[in-house]
Amino acid sequence: MTSSTPQSSPRSLAGQLVAGIDSSTQSCKVVIRDAETGALKRFGSAPHPDGTEVDPGAWWDALQVAVSAAGGLDDVAAVAVGGQQHGMVALDADGNVVRSALLWNDTRSAGAALDLIDELGEGDAEAGARAWAEQVGVVPVASFTITKLRWLAQHEPENAAKVAAVALPHDWLTWRLAGDGPGSGADGLERLTTDRSDASGTGYFDAASGEYRFDLLERAFGRRIGVPQVVAPGAVARTTDTFVLGAGAGDNAGAALGLGMGAGDVAISIGTSGVVSAVSDASVSDPEGLVAGFADATGRYLPLACTLNGSRVFDAVGRLLSVDHQEFAALALSAPAGADGLTFVPYLEGERTPNKPDASGALHGVRLGNTTPAHVARAAVEGVLCSLADGLGALQAQGVPVERVLLIGGAAQSAAVRQIAPAVLGVPVTVPQPGEYVADGAARQAAWALSGADQPPEWGLAGAKEYDVPAERDASLTDRYAQAREMTFGA
Numbered sequence: 475m476t477s478s479t480p481q482s483s484p485r486s487l488a489g490q491l492v493a494g495i496d497s498s499t500q501s502c503k504v505v506i507r508d509a510e511t512g513a514l515k516r517f518g519s520a521p522h523p524d525g526t527e528v529d530p531g532a533w534w535d536a537l538q539v540a541v542s543a544a545g546g547l548d549d550v551a552a553v554a555v556g557g558q559q560h561g562m563v564a565l566d567a568d569g570n571v572v573r574s575a576l577l578w579n580d581t582r583s584a585g586a587a588l589d590l591i592d593e594l595g596e597g598d599a600e601a602g603a604r605a606w607a608e609q610v611g612v613v614p615v616a617s618f619t620i621t622k623l624r625w626l627a628q629h630e631p632e633n634a635a636k637v638a639a640v641a642l643p644h645d646w647l648t649w650r651l652a653g654d655g656p657g658s659g660a661d662g663l664e665r666l667t668t669d670r671s672d673a674s675g676t677g678y679f680d681a682a683s684g685e686y687r688f689d690l691l692e693r694a695f696g697r698r699i700g701v702p703q704v705v706a707p708g709a710v711a712r713t714t715d716t717f718v719l720g721a722g723a724g725d726n727a728g729a730a731l732g733l734g735m736g737a738g739d740v741a742i743s744i745g746t747s748g749v750v751s752a753v754s755d756a757s758v759s760d761p762e763g764l765v766a767g768f769a770d771a772t773g774r775y776l777p778l779a780c781t782l783n784g785s786r787v788f789d790a791v792g793r794l795l796s797v798d799h800q801e802f803a804a805l806a807l808s809a810p811a812g813a814d815g816l817t818f819v820p821y822l823e824g825e826r827t828p829n830k831p832d833a834s835g836a837l838h839g840v841r842l843g844n845t846t847p848a849h850v851a852r853a854a855v856e857g858v859l860c861s862l863a864d865g866l867g868a869l870q871a872q873g874v875p876v877e878r879v880l881l882i883g884g885a886a887q888s889a890a891v892r893q894i895a896p897a898v899l900g901v902p903v904t905v906p907q908p909g910e911y912v913a914d915g916a917a918r919q920a921a922w923a924l925s926g927a928d929q930p931p932e933w934g935l936a937g938a939k940e941y942d943v944p945a946e947r948d949a950s951l952t953d954r955y956a957q958a959r960e961m962t963f964g965a
């Protein structure tokens with residue numbers, strides 16, 4: 475680990491403002507909060523381009539728009555960036571971006587992932603998966619940065635030859651905010667920073683030891699390249715003329731910090747990705763690869779199961795039915811639990827958990843009586859929640875306790891998702907006030923870095939609503955879903 479360690483006598487946060495940024499798949503959000511109390515002062519957002527391959531410059535442009543909509547950073551004393559995980563930002567020796575970033579939901583490196591597993595297992599895929607899980611806490615799938623580097627080396631050798639360093643989206647934005655960028659040169663690359671939560675999603679960083687695995691990076695890419703320095707939780711990463719920059723975090727670790735999650739808390743986030751994650755004092759190593767053994771943003775761990783198919787499934791089905799979000803929710807809630815046997819497998823983007831990159835979605839159990847918009851909407855909500863119930867089960871199988879489930883992400887705003895979730899998951903669900911919990915976590919981290927304290931400031935969680943498991947549930951849904959899931963086309 476690098477960078478300054480928190481001070482013994484913390485600085486007062488009174489009267490200061492901090493900014494938290496969430497550069498997520500679909501948009502950039504900026505919150506400006508009171509550093510001491512966490513009270514929200516200002517907010518701004520801006521959309522990101524569609525697609526699984528994006529020019530990082532578009533994130534920078536969206537950040538400028540979002541910051542400006544949030545009233546600027548002139549009066550802000552500290553900033554931290556949370557961001558979508560895993561995206562490969564390849565930089566040349568001058569600090570220019572070599573090619574558009576391949577995002578976490580780009581599946582073109584699925585073959586590279588299988589090759590990396592086979593190679594570490596010397597031809598035995600099971601042994602390979604075990605070795606990856608033991609050594610870096612993750613079994614390669616197309617999402618992880620290391621597989622994208624292998625893909626680049628194999629498919630775009632001319633671009634690969636230019637790469638001097640690789641960074642993640644939040645690392646690159648932190649670097650740009652600190653004044654570095656194209657033209658920064660070799661010295662500039664030395665100033666790249668990251669944190670252990672995001673580094674743990676690369677496949678070449680071991681969360682348990684806190685060390686990079688340059689041997690694995692070299693195995694994947696064919697040669698050693700630069701990587702960002704890992705800044706300790708709560709430490710200052712960079713300082714500008716007007717503000718300090720915190721270490722930043724992967725978006726899910728940011729959300730855990732924003733929610734103030736403790737032992738027994740599990741967050742289910744339904745944004746572009748569907749994520750089930752928990753904070754844990756112990757690292758997790760799942761050779762089946764369903765649970766990734768990531769790090770969190772406070773020095774603990776963040777076991778996490780992530781799907782490729784979250785809110786966009788509802789967006790797609792809403793488009794199909796020509797309804798907006800509210801109408802979609804009303805339709806879903808008007809159909810009976812279990813949608814009269816209509817079962818929706820939501821693998822519209824392929825899938826990562828389970829690892830089926832070429833799978834497609836499917837509707838099973840179609841009958842004359844259930845071919846209504848209401849049944850289809852209900853089945854879509856139940857299908858996404860069933861895939862997340864699989865993720866919850868995978869976390870429990872790794873010994874993660876589940877005492878409270880917190881539902882967040884864009885689709886948590888859907889009344890249907892909120893009400894149907896406890897029925898499908900079989901546990902009560904707590905829905906915090908709609909908010910930007912990743913950006914909030916980044917803001918809290920910024921305040922932590924500003925204070926120099928050894929813990930983040932205590933910021934309360936605004937009022938949450940509880941949703942109980944309803945008396946009437948469709949007991950056959952889980953089995954029907956499991957059968958349908960196994961029938962999906964594509965590996």
Ligand SMILES: Nc1ncnc2c1ncn2[C@@H]1O[C@H](COP(=O)(O)OP(=O)(O)O)[C@@H](O)[C@H]1O
Binds near residue numbers: 500501745747788
């Ligand atoms: N009321 C709603 N019902 C269902 N989905 C919603 C609703 N409001 C927003 N969304 C969806 O939430 C997603 C954006 O959520 P967000 O968590 O910001 O995503 P990401 O972090 O992946 O960029 C979009 O797909 C949007 O359509």
Ligand SMILES: O=C(CO)[C@@H](O)[C@H](O)COP(=O)(O)O
Binds near residue numbers: 617
């Ligand atoms: O790949 C993962 C986690 O491993 C995703 O959670 C990404 O980090 C993107 O998050 P969203 O933009 O969908 O919130």
